[in-house]
Every structure is written in C-alpha cells, then in structure tokens.
Amino acid sequence: MRVLVTGGAGFIGSNTVFALLAAGHQVLVIDDLSTGRSDNLNPRAEFRRLDILDDEVPSLVADFAPEAIVHLAAQASVAASVSDPERDRAVNAEGTRRIAAAGRAAGARRIISASSAAVYGEPEHIPLTETARKSPASPYGASKLEAEALLAEELAGTGTDFASFRFANVYGPRQDATGEGGVVAIFSDRMRRNEPPVIFGDGTQTRDFIYVGDVVAALLAAIDAPAPLAKPGPDGPAYNISTGQRTSVNQLIMSMRAASRYFGPVETLPPREGDILHSALDPSKAYDVFGWRANVELDTGLAMTWRWFAAQG
Numbered sequence: 212m213r214v215l216v217t218g219g220a221g222f223i224g225s226n227t228v229f230a231l232l233a234a235g236h237q238v239l240v241i242d243d244l245s246t247g248r249s250d251n252l253n254p255r256a257e258f259r260r261l262d263i264l265d266d267e268v269p270s271l272v273a274d275f276a277p278e279a280i281v282h283l284a285a286q287a288s289v290a291a292s293v294s295d296p297e298r299d300r301a302v303n304a305e306g307t308r309r310i311a312a313a314g315r316a317a318g319a320r321r322i323i324s325a326s327s328a329a330v331y332g333e334p335e336h337i338p339l340t341e342t343a344r345k346s347p348a349s350p351y352g353a354s355k356l357e358a359e360a361l362l363a364e365e366l367a368g369t370g371t372d373f374a375s376f377r378f379a380n381v382y383g384p385r386q387d388a389t390g391e392g393g394v395v396a397i398f399s400d401r402m403r404r405n406e407p408p409v410i411f412g413d414g415t416q417t418r419d420f421i422y423v424g425d426v427v428a429a430l431l432a433a434i435d436a437p438a439p440l441a442k443p444g445p446d447g448p449a450y451n452i453s454t455g456q457r458t459s460v461n462q463l464i465m466s467m468r469a470a471s472r473y474f475g476p477v478e479t480l481p482p483r484e485g486d487i488l489h490s491a492l493d494p495s496k497a498y499d500v501f502g503w504r505a506n507v508e509l510d511t512g513l514a515m516t517w518r519w520f521a522a523q524g
C-alpha cells in the first residue's frame with residue numbers, strides 16, 4: 212500500500228516508517244524537520260522537507276496518491292503552545308484540516324490523525340473513555356481537539372474513512388530527550404550520563420505509559436482494518452491508544468533503575484503548576500473496533516528503550 216506519513220522524521224513517525232517499510236508498504240514522508248531529525252529518516256522512504264502548511268503539499272499528495280495517511284506532524288510541545296498559541300493552532304488544527312482535504316482530493320481510503328490525552332485535561336473519572344469530558348488545560352490540548360473536529364468536518368460522509376488516535380504517554384527508542392521530551396527519554400538520558408533524574412513533586416503522580424512499538428502496531432492495524440473506523444457520534448472517530456494502566460513516577464524510576472543499573476540519587480523539585488495528578492485512558496474501544504491492544508509490558512519496554520539510549524554513546 213502507498214502510505215503518506217507526515218512527521219515521519221519524529222519519534223513516533225520514524226518508528227512507524229520503519230515498520231511500514233518492513234511490512235512491504237511504499238512510504239512518502241513529509242516533515243519540516245522542526246523537531247524531527249534527518250538521522251531518523253529511512254533511506255527506503257521518499258522524503259520531502261516541507262511544512263504541512265506549505266501550498267505545495269496538496270499537489271505532492273495528489274502525485275503520490277496515498278491509499279492511507281498517517282498524520283503525525285504537529286507542534287507537539289505544551290510549553291511552545293503556551294508561548295506561541297497561533298503557530299500551535301495553525302500547525303495542529305489548520306494543518307490537519309489541510310492534510311485531510313489533500314488526502315480526500317487524492318483519493319486516500321483512510322486517514323489516521325494523531326491526537327492526544329491532552330484533549331481531556333483534568334480527568335473526572337479514571338480510566339478515561341473517549342466520551343469523557345474534554346477540558347484541555349493548554350493551547351496544545353485545545354488545538355488537538357479542534358484538529359479532531361476539522362478532520363471530521365472535512366471527511367465525514369466522504370469516501371475517506373478516518374480516525375483520531377488519542378495517544379497516552381508514549382515512550383521508546385528515538386524519543387527526543389531534550390526540551391520537553393517524554394519523562395522516560397529524559398530519565399534514560401540522565402541515567403546514561405550518570406546524572407540524577409529530576410522528579411517534580413513526590414513521584415506519586417501517575418501516567419499511562421505506552422511503548423512506541425504498541426502505538427506503531429495500532430497504526431498498522433488501523434490502516435488495514437476491514438471495517439470503517441469513523442463511527443457516528445461526536446467521539447465516534449476517536450480512539451484512546453493506551454494501556455489503561457496507571458504507573459507512578461516512583462514506580463517508573465524503580466523499573467528504570469532495574470533496566471539501567473543506575474542506583475544513584477534522584478532529585479526532587481516542587482510540583483509543576485498545572486500538571487495533572489493522575490491519568491489513564493481506557494483502550495477497549497480500539498480492541499472492540501479493530502482488534503488492537505497494547506502488549507508490551509512496562510519493564511520490557513523500558514529495557515528496550517534503555518538499550519537504545521545506552522547505545523547513543
């Protein structure tokens with residue numbers, strides 16, 4: 212199948228591209244390399260360095276004529292969304308609308324677009340199901356929620372099936388450990404340098420950590436799913452891509468010590484304002500509709516992640 216991957220030079224994108232190529236698909240990557248890295252690019256995929264908002268994108272998509280699109284390109288930093296909400300909204304909301312329109316015009320059969328647990332904000336009940344209250348706590352969460360609505364607006368009732376995947380906290384090889392990278396990447400990088408990881412608060416806060424290999428498996432299962440993914444109703448095309456498990460940062464540190472053999476100190480700082488205390492997303496809808504569930508245990512995923520970070524020299 213011909214598959215367009217936007218954001219294919221990023222963390223989740225590059226892991227997705229490798230898996231698509233290994234499964235025999237033909238891949239075009241569109242990425243502006245704003246946070247992605249050229250080292251992450253697979254030479255067997257076609258690559259165009261372009262902003263998804265560039266006017267050239269629709270004709271490029273039309274020429275490639277993808278059967279499926281995995282849309283991962285985004286302004287993915289919460290902090291950057293606060294400092295420049297206009298850019299965040301342009302890339303995440305308008306960018307998604309344009310990719311959807313370009314895909315439909317090019318005859319794509321299905322578009323899977325990356326959304327986020329950030330659309331929910333502070334949870335009322337855990338684990339969160341797709342229909343839970345949406346109360347984004349950042350411009351990033353709001354732009355992802357708007358992107359979901361625009362995707363539906365462009366594609367509902369057309370020949371292009373679609374879904375928004377609300378990823379929980381994804382971790383794994385090739386995650387960026389600088390800036391706002393995920394906590395597993397940041398801790399792995401600190402432990403690799405024999406520097407103490409820093410915990411905000413008492414470490415009892417919990418998150419739903421999902422291994423990138425499981426996320427990639429969800430994307431591959433979704434592009435091949437025989438039944439439509441865009442179910443009717445407001446959250447019909449939305450799917451939590453998560454484990455449903457809550458892991459505290461303290462538990463995470465313990466598992467990472469086992470993987471890395473780092474037994475040095477851990478630093479603590481006061482909790483960050485606005486951080487959600489507990490989060491977990493119920494993934495059962497994805498299983499019911501297209502038969503996917505996460506199957507990499509946290510200890511196994513952390514060990515694979517550690518091996519990658521340790522090999523970075």
Ligand SMILES: NC(=O)c1ccc[n+]([C@@H]2O[C@H](COP(=O)([O-])OP(=O)(O)OC[C@H]3O[C@@H](n4cnc5c(N)ncnc54)[C@H](O)[C@@H]3O)[C@@H](O)[C@H]2O)c1
Pocket residue numbers: 217218219220221222223224241242243244245246247248261262263264282283284285286287302306325326327328377378379380381382387393
């Ligand atoms: N990593 C997570 O835990 C997580 C959680 C929830 C949602 N997501 C979403 O998953 C997707 C992938 O995230 P990631 O963690 O791999 O982040 P990433 O920053 O590694 O990847 C994003 C990629 O998109 C590219 N990009 C950004 N703006 C672009 C633009 N305007 N035009 C073209 N390319 C552009 C970047 O260069 C990068 O390669 C994003 O949509 C993100 O919001 C990630």
